[in-house]
Amino acid sequence: GQQVMQIPQYQHVQEGEDFTTYCNSSTTLSNIQWYKQRPGGHPVFLIQLVKSGEVKKQKRLTFQFGEAKKNSSLHITATQTTDVGTYFCAGPTGGSYIPTFGRGTSLIVHP
Amino acid sequence: DGGITQSPKYLFRKEGQNVTLSCEQNLNHDAMYWYRQDPGQGLRLIYYSQIVNDFQKGDIAEGYSVSREKKESFPLTVTSAQKNPTAFYLCASSYSAGGTDTQYFGPGTRLTVL
Numbered sequence: 071g072q073q074v075m076q077i078p079q080y081q082h083v084q085e086g087e088d089f090t091t092y093c094n095s096s097t098t099l100s101n102i103q104w105y106k107q108r109p110g111g112h113p114v115f116l117i118q119l120v121k122s123g124e125v126k127k128q129k130r131l132t133f134q135f136g137e138a139k140k141n142s143s144l145h146i147t148a149t150q151t152t153d154v155g156t157y158f159c160a161g162p163t164g165g166s167y168i169p170t171f172g173r174g175t176s177l178i179v180h181p
Numbered sequence: 182d183g184g185i186t187q188s189p190k191y192l193f194r195k196e197g198q199n200v201t202l203s204c205e206q207n208l209n210h211d212a213m214y215w216y217r218q219d220p221g222q223g224l225r226l227i228y229y230s231q232i233v234n235d236f237q238k239g240d241i242a243e244g245y246s247v248s249r250e251k252k253e254s255f256p257l258t259v260t261s262a263q264k265n266p267t268a269f270y271l272c273a274s275s276y277s278a279g280g281t282d283t284q285y286f287g288p289g290t291r292l293t294v295l
Contacts (some may be wrong), residue, residue, distance in 0.1 A: 079221065101281050112286040113224070120281070158223060162280035163246055168239075169280060171216075173223035 073097065076172030084180050088174060089146040091175035093159035102124040102135055102142045102161040113158060116144075127179050184208040185287035187272050192292045193256045194259075194266075202257045204272035210285070212278040213255035217241060219271040226260075226272075230255055231278040245264065267294045 075094045082091050093102065100121045105113040109172045117126055119135035119142060126133045132145045142161075146153055160169035185206045185257040196199045206213065215227040226239030244263025249255050257272075259266045271289045275282035 076223075103283070103286075111271075112289050114286070115282075115283045118283065119280065160224075160284075167224065167278060168214075168229060168278040169284070170226075171224040172220065 073170040074159060074161060074170045076159055076175055078175055080176045081175065081180065082178045082180065085151060086148050089149050089153070089177055091144050091157050091159075091177075092106075093142045093161075093172050095140050095161060096161055097163050098139045099142075099161035099163065100139075102139075102159055104133060104142075104144055105158045105160065105171075106155050107158065107174070108155040111155075116157075117179050146177075150175070151179050151181055153177055154179050185272060185274055185285055187270075187287035187290050188290065189290060192290055194292065194294055195218075196294055197261045199258055199260050200292065201249050202259065202270055202272075204255045204257065204287060205253055206272075206274045206287075207284075208274055208285060209252070210274035211252070212275045212276075212282070213249065213251060214223070214273040215239075215245070215247065215255070215257045215285065216271040216273065218271060224271065227257065229278065266292055268292060 084141045103118045104116040105112045124135040129149045134143045156174040158174045160171045163170045188203045214229045216224040225241050229237040229246045246258045269291050272287040273284040275284045
């Protein structure tokens with residue numbers, strides 16, 4: 071079953087508001103990846119985190135990897151309509167080296 | 182995300198028919214994957230292949246079959262045994278099957294069973 075939990079499933083925001091999605095695993099992850107899927111499109115790789123407590127930024131996006139390497143978050147500052155889409159986290163779990171994807175968080179930005 | 186093609190984009194089939202989805206990559210990647218995406222379910226792994234002539238079942242392999250005769254190609258057959266085949270199917274590839282390798286996705290095939 072699903073070993074990577076992601077919340078919330080949906081998030082509505084007004085343009086300019088901040089947004090955060092959270093990813094939690096029941097086991098320690100060697101790394102975590104984040105992908106974005108635009109409506110009608112396919113997932114596109116955003117970033118990978120490997121180190122405990124790692125923080126990476128891409129313009130308005132901030133990615134964090136927890137100290138215990140069991141959780142991660144993606145924070146978007148001042149959302150724009152171009153941020154609309156579903157954000158997935160993925161990490162190898164249960165001894166497998168194949169990443170397990172979370173169910174994703176769909177971000178809806180209202181202008 | 183370039184270098185992976187999937188065809189067709191939309192596919193309709195009658196119940197009880199087998200159908201094969203195409204996936205080709207020119208990225209020289211060893212590993213290839215098939216995922217199924219349903220609303221609210223995220224991406225679920227059907228099959229993956231680490232190298233030519235080898236493939237492994239994923240979480241939801243029942244009713245599906247694959248082959249990997251060439252490095253560039255990883256076709257997926259949805260058989261009549263798959264009870265609920267209507268879904269969006271995504272093919273992906275990565276340099277290797279290591280957990281740190283980025284996956285590159287194709288544009289997907291939307292299969293509808295009539």
